[in-house]
Amino acid sequence: MAQKLSKIDRIIAKYQADKSALIQMLLEIQRENRWLPPKALERLSQRLGIPTNQIYHIATFYKAFSLIPQGRHAVSVCLGTACHVRGAPRLLDRVTDALCIGPGETSTDMKFTLSTVNCLGCCALGPVMVVDGEYHGNPSGKEIKRVIAMCD
Amino acid sequence: MAQFKSPADLARTRQRIISRRARKRFIAINASGTCGLAYGSDQVFQAFVAEIERQGLTEQVGVRATGCLGFCENSPIAIIFPEEISYFRVKPSDVPEIVSKTLAGKKLVNRLLYKDGNGKKIVREGEIPFYKHQSRIVFGNNRLIDPKSIDDYIALGGYSALSKALFEMSPEEVVETVKRANLRGRGGGGFPTGKKWETTRNAPGEIKFVIVNADEGDPGAYMDRSLLEGNPHSVLEGLIIGAYAIGSHEGYVYVRQEYPLAVENLFIALNQAREYGLLGKNIIGSGFNFDVAIHRGAGAFVSGESSALMTAIEGRVGEPRPKYIRTAVSGIRERPSNLNNVETWATVPLIISKGADWFTSIGTAESKGTKIFSLVGKVNNTGLVEVPMGMTLREIIYDIGGGIRQGKKFKAVQTGGPSGGCLPESLIDIPVDFDELTKVGSMMGSGGMIVMDEDDCMVDVARYFLTFLAEESCGKCIPCREGIRQMLHILIRICDGQGQTGDIELLEELSEVIQDASLCALGTTAPNPVLSTIRNFRDEYEEHVKERRCPSGVCKALISYYIQPERCQACLLCLRECPVGAITGGKNLVHVIDQDKCTKCGTCLEVCPPRFAAVLILSGEPVPAAPPQGTKVERTKGTQQ
Ligand SMILES: Cc1cc2nc3c(=O)[nH]c(=O)nc-3n(C[C@H](O)[C@H](O)[C@H](O)COP(=O)(O)O)c2cc1C
Ligand code: FES
Helix, strand or coil: CHHHHHHHHHHHHHCCCCHHHHHHHHHHHHHHHCCCCHHHHHHHHHHHCCCHHHHHHHHHHCCCCCCCCCCCEEEEEECCHHHHHCCHHHHHHHHHHHHCCCCCCECCCCCEEEEEECCCCCHHHCCEEEECCEEEECCCHHHHHHHHHCCC | CCCCCCHHHHHHHHHHHHHHHCCCEEEEECCCCHHHHHCCHHHHHHHHHHHHHHCCCCCCEEEEECCCCCCHHHCCCEEEECCCEEECCCCHHHHHHHHHHHHHCCCCCHHHCEECCCCCEECEHHHCHHHHCCCCCCCHHHHHCCCCCHHHHHHCCCCHHHHHHHHHCCHHHHHHHHHHCCCECCCCCCCEHHHHHHHHHHCCCCCCEEEEEECCCCCCCCHHHHHHHHCHHHHHHHHHHHHHHHCCCEEEEEEECCCHHHHHHHHHHHHHHHHCCCCECCHHHCCCCEEEEEEEECCCHHHHCHHHHHHHHCCCCCCCCCCCCCCCCCCHHHCCEEEEEHHHHHHHHHHHHHCHHHHHCCECCCCECEEEEEEEECECCCEEEEEECCCEHHHHHHHHCCCEHHHCCEEEEEECHHHCEEEEHHHCCCECCHHHHHHCCCCCCCCEEEEEECCCCHHHHHHHHHHHHHHHCCCCCHHHHHHHHHHHHHHHHHHCCCCCCCHHHHHHHHHHHHHHHCCCHHHHHCCHHHHHHHHHCHHHHHHHHHCCCCCCCCCHHHEEEEECCCCCCCCCHHHHHCCCCCEEEECCEEEEECCCCCCCCCHHHHHCCCCCCCEEEEECCCCCCCCCCCCECCCCCCCCC
8 A cells, every 4th residue: 555655745846735636646546456545545534634535526427537446347328419319238148148237337347337428429329339449330230249358 | 941031032942842843643531630531531541652652653743641622521532633533432452543543544533533413423522512612712722732731832822922921911901801801709709800900909018818718618619620630821821820910929729629630730839830931030030029829728618718818828717707807908918919719710821812802702791701511410511611701501511502301301400509599490491691690590600510400309309408518518607507506407307397387488488587697608508509499499398388288299298208009010129139138029919118228319210210210209109009919910011020
């Protein structure tokens, strides 16, 4: 833990412990850990002199933050308008079936987290599924299974 | 890199860059834009770099990774300049041939050219219908610029507008020019930009802020991202000019963290501009100081609203506040703050360079210039398009967009994002500008344009937007938080076949209250998607409520999938693919869906070969009794299994 804390201190130092950079610091912590560990938030609160409830207010307000650990593989399905009219709800159902977890959930073996996003800016591919940064346009049931099977 | 100390330095550098490149041809690949990358344009770019070197052409041909080229549908795209030969859907394996035939020689690779509806091949980018009808004054430079290279931007005359503003114009003259150009905000409201600048300029206080709104929360629009990714310096130049006009020395770019490539390219752009003395102290030797910080948003639609965005920049939760005092007077840390959208800022240098008269010569009486739209959904040519204000929806959808996919029938076009509305066929001849769209109950918004066909259910679309808005309402004011939720409940009820008489009227009534009583524009515009669909497609609502029927076959609770026995050729495809094993039958035996097991996932319809087209969606009518088990298929003529 001591090591982790020093990492957080480094992030705080990078922003000169400036309170107004709180969201930026949280984004970096989220990126490094793929979630916001409570210990890290307590440390932030101490160092910046911001009450923890305010930090949690922010952490729960924005979609980018997660208060629970995320799976090793990030699967997301675009629910933007363009993808919606091209059948995103059906795609989401299929991905949900294939992963056995619903949107916002993480599998118990910590392998996958399924999330939904609003427009990835590649509407021409729609409906879009993204697995670990790889885009898949309108994947068939078979393709979904293949892509998921390739994750280890 | 030496800093520019005078306009002459900038001009000299520009000349040097141009003469250094004079004889070089170059090839642009959209490998610095998210859409292109999603299609694998990076591999194509790498292949060009390697192949051009292998064939010893590095002296003659430059390779450029550009941002979005608009015609996303056909990515990866490669355009060869100066001829503008355009190749679409290029694969890495095509690259050696392109290099030896077109770059080393003068031959074309025919199969990669654009084919129009009649199968005619088109060589030049500008002659392709998708591009021909556009006026890409803001977005067009994307194709000539590697966003990671400030030299590319300067070569095109970049930063000369800034130089002109700083040395030939007073701040008041800059404000006056933007006012005269009648530039209106591209972020949604269409508020006159010059007027907003003037208010901030005249507001008391020494410290003032200018901000770029790159939050782009509309879930179906991506023009801001494509501009920031593809031409970050144009946005930055506009911002610096605005700062000078307003008298601000500190700026922010608020960009959503979901756009990592935009953040990266912008970050590089800021550093390059600082190295050239275009940002920082004493810009181009003019004595004017200004610098910019990037603030990444953490994903909340409402944070794109001006007062919420400014609160977020202060490090607090990005919720709106009542605007008794405008942010132009009291924004970030209670200082006068001027916020504009990415596209608005990117238009400013053009107005300064070419003049207000040039700008007002484009567009309609009250909406000047061009607007970038993301033309998406059920349209043949999906992508970003920039057109003069006043072009009709029909021209955009049919001439540029190439009409509706798969020969289906047009049903509606949704503009303005979650605050906008759905317009039916009877309205597609209206000219697109701020006021015309508002008049018919929609909005320009940030420029999302989602085309829908006969298979889209308008009640479902309204439900979709309200689901989005219910989730994104910050919850601070009750009319928005509770009102949207109640409307959503009713819409879900209608889609589930539980609609009650009076529901439609109740939706209208709730809308009125939410419009009147909400704190910010998220709430006041939230009923638009519902109101516009009720106004333009009331029958469809009534069919859902009274007949329990979804005419488009979308609302799951109201539909059944059915295999027509006389068309089924027992090909086993659906039987094998059905994820819940709801289909019985076998070789030579008619396939039948067990309605109790069916989850209505639609797989059977999707896999049924179009030449059989045996699967139907039924709504509002009972499913015909299944043929007795073991019924043999009737072979239709000409079809063989
Ligand atoms: C809920 C809500 C979300 C908004 N999101 C954005 C956005 O993502 N991008 C944007 O430029 N403007 C957005 N706006 C509009 C801004 O409040 C503001 O009017 C705009 O950025 C001003 O720039 P402009 O005058 O150049 O259009 C939003 C407004 C509301 C009410
Ligand atoms: S709506 Fe899904 S990528 Fe745009």
